[in-house]
Amino acid sequence: MSKERLLGTSVKKHENFSEWFSQVVMKTRLADIRYGLQGFIVHREWGTKILRKIYEMLEEEVERDGHEPVLFPIAIPLRFFEREKEHVEGFAPEVFWVMKAGDDELEEPFALRPTSETAFYSMYSLWIRSWKDLPFKRYQSRVCVYRYESHTRPFLRGREFPFFETHCAFATHEEALEQVKRDMQILKRVVEEKLFIPFVFFRRPKWDKFAGAEDTYAADCVMPDGKVSQIGSTHDLGQRFSKAFEVTFKDKDMKDKYAWITCFGPGIWRILAGVIAIHGDDKGLILPSVIAPVHGVVIPIYFKGKEDAVEQKTLEVKEILEKNGFKVYVDDDKEKSAGFKFNEWEMMGVPLRIEIGPKDVENNSVIIVRRVDREKIAVPISKLVEEFAKQLEENDKLINSRSKRYHIVHRAKTFEEVKELAQKGGFIKAPFCGIDEDGEACADKLQELTALKVRGIPLEEEEKPEKGERCIICGKEAKYIVWLAKVY
Amino acid sequence: MSKERLLGTSVKKHENFSEWFSQVVMKTRLADIRYGLQGFIVHREWGTKILRKIYEMLEEEVERDGHEPVLFPIAIPLRFFEREKEHVEGFAPEVFWVMKAGDDELEEPFALRPTSETAFYSMYSLWIRSWKDLPFKRYQSRVCVYRYESHTRPFLRGREFPFFETHCAFATHEEALEQVKRDMQILKRVVEEKLFIPFVFFRRPKWDKFAGAEDTYAADCVMPDGKVSQIGSTHDLGQRFSKAFEVTFKDKDMKDKYAWITCFGPGIWRILAGVIAIHGDDKGLILPSVIAPVHGVVIPIYFKGKEDAVEQKTLEVKEILEKNGFKVYVDDDKEKSAGFKFNEWEMMGVPLRIEIGPKDVENNSVIIVRRVDREKIAVPISKLVEEFAKQLEENDKLINSRSKRYHIVHRAKTFEEVKELAQKGGFIKAPFCGIDEDGEACADKLQELTALKVRGIPLEEEEKPEKGERCIICGKEAKYIVWLAKVY
Numbered sequence: 001m002s003k004e005r006l007l008g009t010s011v012k013k014h015e016n017f018s019e020w021f022s023q024v025v026m027k028t029r030l031a032d033i034r035y036g037l038q039g040f041i042v043h044r045e046w047g048t049k050i051l052r053k054i055y056e057m058l059e060e061e062v063e064r065d066g067h068e069p070v071l072f073p074i075a076i077p078l079r080f081f082e083r084e085k086e087h088v089e090g091f092a093p094e095v096f097w098v099m100k101a102g103d104d105e106l107e108e109p110f111a112l113r114p115t116s117e118t119a120f121y122s123m124y125s126l127w128i129r130s131w132k133d134l135p136f137k138r139y140q141s142r143v144c145v146y147r148y149e150s151h152t153r154p155f156l157r158g159r160e161f162p163f164f165e166t167h168c169a170f171a172t173h174e175e176a177l178e179q180v181k182r183d184m185q186i187l188k189r190v191v192e193e194k195l196f197i198p199f200v201f202f203r204r205p206k207w208d209k210f211a212g213a214e215d216t217y218a219a220d221c222v223m224p225d226g227k228v229s230q231i232g233s234t235h236d237l238g239q240r241f242s243k244a245f246e247v248t249f250k251d252k253d254m255k256d257k258y259a260w261i262t263c264f265g266p267g268i269w270r271i272l273a274g275v276i277a278i279h280g281d282d283k284g285l286i287l288p289s290v291i292a293p294v295h296g297v298v299i300p301i302y303f304k305g306k307e308d309a310v311e312q313k314t315l316e317v318k319e320i321l322e323k324n325g326f327k328v329y330v331d332d333d334k335e336k337s338a339g340f341k342f343n344e345w346e347m348m349g350v351p352l353r354i355e356i357g358p359k360d361v362e363n364n365s366v367i368i369v370r371r372v373d374r375e376k377i378a379v380p381i382s383k384l385v386e387e388f389a390k391q392l393e394e395n396d397k398l399i400n401s402r403s404k405r406y407h408i409v410h411r412a413k414t415f416e417e418v419k420e421l422a423q424k425g426g427f428i429k430a431p432f433c434g435i436d437e438d439g440e441a442c443a444d445k446l447q448e449l450t451a452l453k454v455r456g457i458p459l460e461e462e463e464k465p466e467k468g469e470r471c472i473i474c475g476k477e478a479k480y481i482v483w484l485a486k487v488y
Numbered sequence: 489m490s491k492e493r494l495l496g497t498s499v500k501k502h503e504n505f506s507e508w509f510s511q512v513v514m515k516t517r518l519a520d521i522r523y524g525l526q527g528f529i530v531h532r533e534w535g536t537k538i539l540r541k542i543y544e545m546l547e548e549e550v551e552r553d554g555h556e557p558v559l560f561p562i563a564i565p566l567r568f569f570e571r572e573k574e575h576v577e578g579f580a581p582e583v584f585w586v587m588k589a590g591d592d593e594l595e596e597p598f599a600l601r602p603t604s605e606t607a608f609y610s611m612y613s614l615w616i617r618s619w620k621d622l623p624f625k626r627y628q629s630r631v632c633v634y635r636y637e638s639h640t641r642p643f644l645r646g647r648e649f650p651f652f653e654t655h656c657a658f659a660t661h662e663e664a665l666e667q668v669k670r671d672m673q674i675l676k677r678v679v680e681e682k683l684f685i686p687f688v689f690f691r692r693p694k695w696d697k698f699a700g701a702e703d704t705y706a707a708d709c710v711m712p713d714g715k716v717s718q719i720g721s722t723h724d725l726g727q728r729f730s731k732a733f734e735v736t737f738k739d740k741d742m743k744d745k746y747a748w749i750t751c752f753g754p755g756i757w758r759i760l761a762g763v764i765a766i767h768g769d770d771k772g773l774i775l776p777s778v779i780a781p782v783h784g785v786v787i788p789i790y791f792k793g794k795e796d797a798v799e800q801k802t803l804e805v806k807e808i809l810e811k812n813g814f815k816v817y818v819d820d821d822k823e824k825s826a827g828f829k830f831n832e833w834e835m836m837g838v839p840l841r842i843e844i845g846p847k848d849v850e851n852n853s854v855i856i857v858r859r860v861d862r863e864k865i866a867v868p869i870s871k872l873v874e875e876f877a878k879q880l881e882e883n884d885k886l887i888n889s890r891s892k893r894y895h896i897v898h899r900a901k902t903f904e905e906v907k908e909l910a911q912k913g914g915f916i917k918a919p920f921c922g923i924d925e926d927g928e929a930c931a932d933k934l935q936e937l938t939a940l941k942v943r944g945i946p947l948e949e950e951e952k953p954e955k956g957e958r959c960i961i962c963g964k965e966a967k968y969i970v971w972l973a974k975v976y
Binding site: 103 | 522525528532563581587589611650
């Protein structure tokens, strides 16, 4: 571990969330924003290790779902983009262009991928031949994408950010829609069940879909400032890209048909931002055990003349825990006080702390301290493994039970109610006229008046308007109960 | 597994190595060269899985050596490059430039990293403060670098290729040179001991060092066509970059000093190219067990009326092996003959094949077949795990023992001998006048006359010229026995 000093955040989370977030990012060495190029940050040690864990979980999930890994070039030639009209229109304003190399102007300039649909499907047209090749499910992981954004913030919006994308081709639209649901389940298992971030999975309004998609499905979580953050999306691309890129297959009836394509992008950065923002407290980060680079930090508490016994016990504890598959770090830096170390490792969000002092050596026991509630538990060495596992789980349970406090969902019936609730943050459910092209004008007006955006209707458990309910904007009969929120 | 057909290579390895190599790359789905942009290839399923294993091995090794992971931006602003004169001169001709985004000309154009020294050290100047921060060892993995090369070939030379780099700062030059040796050991453990690629680790002549380094140390392996391929390099950067980027530390004597920096780059692609080229045979790939995506493929051999029993035994075998930590794939595709599958999986380089037919079911046994020598071993189910492990090891041993056949080292005393031996391929050791600036003219002349390059002197077991030996070019008294070779 580096000797750089952590000094705690100078603001409280509930008083100045934005500043608190920035300080936690820098002080726990998640990232460094001083690289000197807007929107490009350095992922530091702690951040890199946590991102890796998030990637590993997603890789495991999509592989179990039958996806195979591939790696595509960063370079997207202009001619690829131009094949799907909506796609190029949507992405052109935010694409970085490479036009020169050495002293040469490139004959064919290329974009840095803002996303990889056009790259994947140009190859799918070569790789997919017959119905026997379908479903064809591939993904790429641990790459970055590049978008020319004007407002950037670490882990929320960057010009460069870590990406994960799956691209699947199917024989029928039904199978494609099944994949959308499986993508949602994958996101649930990782983000909700293991990282304890509550979210809602929406079908987005037509005016808010991915450029080139038939329909976009996306997940939003509520951040502590009441705004929502999209932490993943999956797209029913229909046959648009397969027509643009000639992704065809010979079906059982020997006819050539266009494939049905879906793509899925969990938001690697946004997931981490959710963990930081939703779980963290005034002491710093709080990490769920699955992504904690270390499960526990062991802190020997030295007293003069008893250093050896404490040191020996510390090594013993480390050995026992590591042999049982736990990742443990011993902080035996003698230049820092124990109290200083406690603060430091609480800041880093390590789930459990083990304190070992001379008295503990005498009793052949240790003290385990949970990060979330700082509860102290005396544990005899004979029960160390069992109790460490139990307290790790307990810490996770506490994270989970606290995680719902920002996930607020209001129900409004009128525009006045919506306007009032908009001050409180979270989601507002309200009656609305339409989520296809017909609702766009009302959505624009709503956003102008309240800064709220229509996030769509949930994929699961859709609520229907009550009889007589009317669109909060135009007053026409409501067709949907849509979810509204302010958005990152 | 995809249904795409593998049909074997149409040429023999020893008759047309270059064509054999290209066919193996495409047919085993290591990569696809049809992306349509020179020097940018798609890493396919098999290649992506193998690269991942190579990365994992290196990550484990450098972390054990005390390196922590970080991730740096792809973007290198011009002002970073310009701070180290030799570095910018060396890299400027091969750098891709991003100058436009959307419709805007960028105020500050940036390069796509051709390597990351300037990015790392611009941050090291912020991160390193005191001797207590040293040694400061970081690495980044699973990123690509970008170089504007004119001749490109998959896994040998690309405009985009996978990268791995460590960057270390030390208080003294001695410690920096110790790191160079540790880097060599890391490369040895991965490339020589686990992947069975023999190599020699050289100190490169001064005229062939990395742009901005004091000294470059690099590893070459001999490819089947007799040319050598650099599979990794580590650089003693001295204090050049620390002076350029103000990487200073307050030493124990309270004086500010410049750090001593080293960086290490194992050649991810070149290592894989070595595996393909050196181990492969006319049947296709041969994979060492540590990087094989599957250790064994189980092929049920169906006979009419006995399908169920065979199928059941197949599942049993798979389960037993997986429970014991082996990665196994069952190829139960009923549209392909067993013989076809044998060829297919030999092509893919899977270490072991397990055949299960009705007779094997009766005997409660299976046949294990080794990839390298196709030796068949009948194994009772009761000994399956033990024997599978043993044969996997046996297959690795065979790979290892065959791996030296291209690693030829000749010794020449005169230019005539060198010229003759140059036809045979491999290394030639010969007396030479100098490996600092003083030898460059002779090296240029040698290359002009023979296409041989001076690779340097080995870091270990350096041979000295015999008394009276003279430089093969200028005839002056020889100071070194240098190693010569034709080079990829």
